Amino acid sequence: MKIIRKILIVVCVVVFVYSAYNLGKIFYNYYKIEKGTEDMIEQYVQTVNESDVFDPLDRKIDFESLQKRNSDVVGWLYIPETKIDEPIVRGKDNDTYLRSDVDHNYNYAGCIFIDANNNRDFKDMNTVIYGHNMKNGSRFHDVRYYHIEGGTYIDEHPVIYIYLPDGSVNCYQVMASGNIDAGSQLYNIGNDYNQYVKDVNSVASHKKEVDEKEAPIIMLSTCNSSVETDRYVVWAKFSENVK
Secondary structure: OHHHHHHHHHHHHHHHHHHHHHHHHHHHHHHHHHHHHHHHHHHHEEEOOOOOOOOHHHEEEOHHHHHHHOOOEEEEEEOOOOOOEEEEEOOOOOOOOOOEOOOOOEOOOOOEEEOOOOOOOOOOOEEEEEOOEOOOOOEOHHHHHHHHOOHHHHHHOOEEEEEOOOOOEEEEEEEEEEEEEOOOHHHOOOOOHHHHHHHHHHHOOEEOOOOOOOOOEEEEEEEOOOOOOEEEEEEEEEEEEEO
């Protein structure tokens, strides 16, 4: 009995140590992801004016240095009062930055990137922007709240900003959110604006009235951790470019 008891104790200790190691590894990886984002913001984002009312031009992005680091950088995505504040890249295909950081090193969280079929200037009818839904709240984790929390979250976070290398900022009004299949036709770049908007409204869980005038759309997409083939998505319509 003593031998069996000792064996059981050893097994329990081994299992505990192994589990603790894996848990520590997960937390360390999350720490590296968050630290990497914080370093990017500290290095490339400058606040030029502090004010109570947010003005997108109060922030400046050092694209000259950022694009020297990686010429695939096409913009910087920012949604106030969320954790979404990161550079946007465009790879040669949609696998390039799926599990790679901006320096092409392996990173489980990948980068925020536009579909390889999209142009770099965000002037396509629909520009698809991908990011992982990380459990620690990084990357596109907050995108899901547009669907889960519905209209209140859209009302509280109605504008999405994309900073461009020419120093200007594209402002987008959030128009809809939803949960769709990863193979949905709504991922197409498209050319029939009116039909595309109708299709979006037909599947959207939450909608917000925006100007009916035709304008480029961005589509933020991230995984639904509950259903492997589903994606949380947010659509926003271009409203103005400020500089």
